[in-house]
Amino acid sequence: MKTIIVTGDSRGLGNNICNKLLANGYKVVGISRKVSNQVLELENNHKDQYVHINFDLSMTEKIKDLYLNQLKAEGPIYGLVNNAAMAYDDITTNAQLEPLEKMFKINVFSVIMLTKYVIRDMLLNDTKGSIVHISSVCAHTGYKGLSMYAATKAAVEAFSKTVAREFGSKKIRSNCVAPGFMETEMSNSLTLEQKDRIYLRTSLKEETQIESVSNTVKFLLSDESYSITGQVIHVDNGTI
Numbered sequence: 001m002k003t004i005i006v007t008g009d010s011r012g013l014g015n016n017i018c019n020k021l022l023a024n025g026y027k028v029v030g031i032s033r034k035v036s037n038q039v040l041e042l043e044n045n046h047k048d049q050y051v052h053i054n055f056d057l058s059m060t061e062k063i064k065d066l067y068l069n070q071l072k073a074e075g076p077i078y079g080l081v082n083n084a085a086m087a088y089d090d091i092t093t094n095a096q097l098e099p100l101e102k103m104f105k106i107n108v109f110s111v112i113m114l115t116k117y118v119i120r121d122m123l124l125n126d127t128k129g130s131i132v133h134i135s136s137v138c139a140h141t142g143y144k145g146l147s148m149y150a151a152t153k154a155a156v157e158a159f160s161k162t163v164a165r166e167f168g169s170k171k172i173r174s175n176c177v178a179p180g181f182m183e184t185e186m187s188n189s190l191t192l193e194q195k196d197r198i199y200l201r202t203s204l205k206e207e208t209q210i211e212s213v214s215n216t217v218k219f220l221l222s223d224e225s226y227s228i229t230g231q232v233i234h235v236d237n238g239t240i
Contacts, residue, residue, distance in 0.1 A: 001049070003027045003077050004221060005118065007057060007110075008084030010036040013134065013182065013210055017081055020214045021221070022046050029074050031055050031066075032084065057084050057110040058102050067117035076125035079221045080118045082111045082133045082156070089145045100148060107152035112159060115174075119167060128171035130221045133160050134213075135178040137236040143198070153178075157232055164230030173229035175220050180208035180236030203238030 004021055008014035009030025015038045018028050022042070027049050030039065033056040042050045053070055057063075071077065088103040090096075115131060122129040135157050138150040156176065163174040181198050199206050213235045219225050220233070 001025065001027045002079065003029060003074055004079035004081065005029045005031065005071065005077060005114070006081040006083060007031045007114070009042070009052065010034055010039050013179070013213060014081075014083040015039075015042070016210050016214045017083060017217050018042055018050070020218050022049050024218060026079075026221075027051075027074070029053065029071065031057070033057070057114075058086075058105045060105050060109045060113055063110060063113040063117065067114075067121075071117070072121065075121050076127050077118050077121045078127055078129050080114060080129075080131045081217060081221070082114060082131070084110070085134065085152075087146075087149050089149065091145055092147050095148060103148065104152055107149075108155045108159075111156055115159075115163060119163075119172060122172050123170060129173070130225075131160070131163065131172070131174045132217050132220045133157070133174070133176045134217075135176040135232060137178055137180045137234070137239050139178060140234075141201070141239055160232075161230045168229055173220075173225075175225075175229060176232040177213060177216050177220065178232050178234045178236065179213045180234075180239050182208045182210050182213065199237075201240050202236065203240065206237060208235060208237050 004026050006014055006018050006028055009018050010032035018030055021028050029051045031053050039052050055066055086103045086106045088099045133156050136153040138146045139153040139157055160174045160176045216233055216235050
């Protein structure tokens with residue numbers, strides 16, 4: 001049974017990805033800073049397949065210990081889904097350093113450090129693994145108030161592309177999925193008018209379906225996508 005780590009497993013897209021992977025026979029190690037009802041449901045339904053670890057990804061200095069003391073024992077690690085993210089929304093002239101630093105710790109620094117230790121695990125065990133980073137349509141199309149959040153996602157995409165080049169000879173792949181706006185907790189702060197304006201910028205004129213994003217992640221983790229690496233796959237209803 002192949003082991004895949006999924007960050008941000010407590011809700012939304014991360015939880016949906018966990019369900020998708022578990023249904024397809026993977027062992028899933030979920031990471032988030034709290035135990036939600038969705039996590040408890042996964043634990044009850046998949047006792048031998050699913051492990052949850054409480055960890056705050058803003059504590060990037062402790063990710064080494066997280067790997068050595070908890071993740072390593074669940075391996076060998078075949079896949080990593082860097083899904084957890086924090087959205088700090090505001091226009092650039094209102095930027096505040098404290099939430100900005102926290103967002104970069106969660107969205108960028110934790111991604112880099114987790115990827116570091118997962119790749120080391122893959123090299124140690126000669127694993128032909130797959131890493132998937134969840135980016136955002138914001139990294140490619142401007143939205144008022146999301147410039148700083150978009151910067152974190154653009155950083156992850158640049159990181160992923162170079163990781164693919166660095167470790168491709170070891171058959172370790174790295175890709176990004178860039179979803180459009182989905183009906184998740186992260187988008188709850190938007191008004192209906194704001195959502196309508198966003199959806200009108202897409203070819204399908206509606207929100208992106210979480211299932212479509214999860215299926216793309218599952219595909220990129222599987223051998224069916226063996227020749228795909230260093231890419232950004234857009235699942236955004238054809239955002240214009």
